[in-house]
Amino acid sequence: MERRLAIKQILFLAGGMALLPSCLRDTGKSSIALQTIDVSLDQEHLLADISETIIPETKTPGAKSLNLHLFAIKMLDDCYAKEDQELFFKGLDALQDRSEAQFSRSFQKLTVPEREQLLLAIEKDEQAEPAIKKFYDIIKSKTIEGYLSSKYVMTNLVVWELVPGRWNPYYAVKSA
């Protein structure tokens, strides 16, 4: 039991899901074990900042404390085709380029409103190049998916029931 507890403490909980830490990790490598992609620690921190911009800490936990960026990385690693993964990293670089071009600073040196402004501009840019578009689609949709299916949200905000024990086919609601 002691050992199990110890293992539990070194697992990363991404929205409630346990991720294995990367063993014998090189300095500069992502903190979780990955199969198909390489993510540097710098990239991981950048992704954390981007996820945190999408779902910030307010009175309730945000992306970083829920490790949603790690969930997004895990999904990118296991559930996306190689070409999407390549577009993702190209798009991540392109995002830094945009930050430099627009603010003469890297994304991490931006203020929160500047970060939001930058991401919103990508979201609204119908002419955005495929890489940055794909990057944004993945990081945003996975951050949201990780958030909505996180233990925090599923037990506190939009409760998911394992055992509903009921079926009410006529549940009165306010008409829209």
Next chain:
Amino acid sequence: MSNINIDSQKTNTYDVIVIGSGISGGWAAKEFTEKGFKTLVLERGRDVQHIKDYPTTNMYPYEFDHRGQMPLAVQQENPIASRCYIFREDAAHFVVKDNEHPYQQEKPFDWIRGYQVGGKSLLWARQTQRWSDLDFEGPARDGFAVDWPIRYADIAPWYSYAERFAGIAGNKDGLQELPDGEFLPGFPLNAVEDHFKGVLNKKYPNRHVISARCAHLSKPNQIHLDQGRAKCQNRTLCQRGCPFGGYFSSNASTLPWAAKTGNLTMRPNSVVESIIYDDKKGKATGVRVIDANSKQEMEFYAKIIFVNAAALNTNLILLNSKSDRFPNGLGNDNGQLGKFVAFHNYSARISAEYDGLLQWSTDGRNPAGGGYLPRFRNLHKQETDFKRGYAAGFSARRSVNRDSSGVGAALKDNLVKTPLGPWQVGSHMMGETIPKAENFVNLSKDKKDAWGVPLLNISVDYDENDRLMKKDYIEQLSEMFTEAGFKNIKVNDSSQAPGLDIHEMGGARMGHDPKTSILNKWNQVHACKNVFVTDGACMTSTSTQNPSLTYMALTARAVDYAVKSINKYEI
């Protein structure tokens, strides 16, 4: 065989051998053991004990690494399994992986299998409708296949018998085409499902929407509690295995019941290579088994053999059971074994929106899944340019209009708001297909599996009747949806291969005449009276109903007959 000594023959001898532990095998085991017969159940897959071996059953969505989605590498390794809706993180361990059990496809056929104790009874959609004489008389009336050797009156008491034990939720709807049964309370329709039902009642006299009938304990009786099962808790996580035994599976119901009698011997990891036929005795004497793990070959003996390996694997075993008397497979004097395979055409869906009845939503979950439209085409006479017809599922649910635009605190707030949107409605087609000699399975001439058993070669396809029927489904459902005021109607004419319906049937069909069928009216091999087939392989035609309830009833009926025959020294 001379190299097997008398002792091992004794220890390997039972009264009955049942091949397969899925829905029909579980029933055979229950019936025989209850009647005092020492019964060996052979299951090719691993053991799955009720509750104990449902590893995901109590997991929350966030406990799955990919929130349910299968990793891309697994999908790429398993293109067939990946097309099945069950093959997700919570239940993929109950689905056969493509590479582990290859087969040959002369034409595309997605063969979905569950190799474990309980088979696909753990995974089934649990829809249970009786057949009526409109179904049993179909081939004779419409001139295809051969006449069913039974009618509704032959099976009706056995439907009742199976329903009482399994526990079927449904309403007495009073429809000739879908006879009522021994029901537990049905799961009621919601506002829009009722609305659609009302519209059909008014505009189409012979079209009905009923609460889907399903094998769930909406209100268990003592017989269900005695099985160790409890009321369905509306989890709708059934494919994981239910810790309450809320739905019927071999694992929760028939197998533990059989075990309690003390007459059951369960042997998982037992690949049946063939049935042993003794030319001198003129009957089958046992089965040849390859241990799935050690690959050691062994034999088991019994007076009666029930083949319940699931439709296509039952064909495989019979085809591979060659002897001097049956050089082309057990019971295959007429060369028809493996032919006249059919399935259900599930290749069309239709969806739409409805912006009425917005004062209602639903709460909790409906394990029945919603409504069911029994077949209405060509019911009493031929009316269309295609033979037979289709049943359809129908369900409605309120959508959630979640605003996920933008980023930051506003987005975060919006995400946890769940403003209700319009109703989403959907239907899927369940079409009868016509059994034909051209739709067949046979044994690969040169390829064998890891246990030395020939691979199954499958050659099954849609035909013109299926295409015309699908066109009609799309037209009729679109029209009915329009009548009901549904908007934004979208048709999904999928090109899914046969097989994905997981309702493959036939190959060893029942019939009156040994010249044109493999089994008689008691599911008994015409030419080998102590072998019975009561799974999907026995089906003469498919009708539109989900078939499992019929397998349960046919199995109980066949066991009853077999036992009476033994007692009269007839087999």
